[in-house]
Structure formats: C-alpha cells, structure tokens
Amino acid sequence: QVQLVESGGGLVQAGGSLRLSCAASGNILSVKTMGWYRQAPGKQRELVATISSIRSTNYADSVKGRFTISGDNAKTAVYLQMNSLKPEDTAVYYCNYQRVDGRDFWGQGTQVTVSS
Numbered sequence: 001q002v003q004l005v006e007s008g009g010g011l012v013q014a015g016g017s018l019r020l021s022c023a024a025s026g027n028i029l030s031v032k033t034m035g036w037y038r039q040a041p042g043k044q045r046e047l048v049a050t051i052s053s054i055r056s057t058n059y060a061d062s063v064k065g066r067f068t069i070s071g072d073n074a075k076t077a078v079y080l081q082m083n084s085l086k087p088e089d090t091a092v093y094y095c096n097y098q099r100v101d102g103r104d105f106w107g108q109g110t111q112v113t114v115s116s
Helices: none
Strands: 002-007 010-013 018-026 031-039 046-052 057-059 067-071 077-082 091-099 104-106 110-115
Touching: 002 091, 002 104, 018 031, 018 091, 018 110, 031 067, 031 077, 046 067, 046 077, 057 067
Parallel strands: 010 110
Antiparallel strands: 002 018, 018 077, 031 046, 031 091, 046 057, 067 077, 091 104, 091 110
16 A cells, blocks of 8 residues: 655645645665646546656646655655746646556545635
C-alpha cells in the first residue's frame, strides 16, 4: 500500500500562486510515476502533470508554462508549483502514485479555489 496526503490548497486571487505538496509513505520503492490530477465540479478528473522515476515530466496543455511539478529522489514527496492561476484552475487536486505493478494510489484531495 501507498498512503498519500496532500496539503497546500486554498483560496487565491487570479494571477496568484499556490504550492501543493503530497507526502507519501508505505511501499513506494516500486513507484514509477508521480502526478497531480484535478476534478472540477461536474467534470471528469483530468491529468495536470506527472513526473517519472527518471525525472521525465508531462503537463496538460492548459497548465504548460504556469505549473511546475517536482519530486524528491526518494519518492516521498511530490510538489506542484502553480503560478498565474486562473479561475478555470479551480478544482479539487489529487496526488497520484503509480507503481510498476500497475496499481494506482490516490490522496484525499485538496481544494484550490481561484477567484476572479
């Protein structure tokens, strides 16, 4: 099992910044990808950004140039720096870990609200 706990969400004005953190524990040695997803009201959960065990990153087009994902080498934490936030970034943000055995693990989510 992998346990994930997110923090850092909150209310911010458009143009502002937030930094999300995800602390991981448990069987994380076989984790191949860490990432952030988000789900806005009435919409499906969508990928925001991922980082692999070899530090390769991937971003949704909507956040490229504004968000930066990073993680520590021990895979015990993953971060999402969010700059130039827009009202359409409002959502619950979820941390995700994927292991090499194909299993997915999710955090409980943290709310990000961007006011116009």
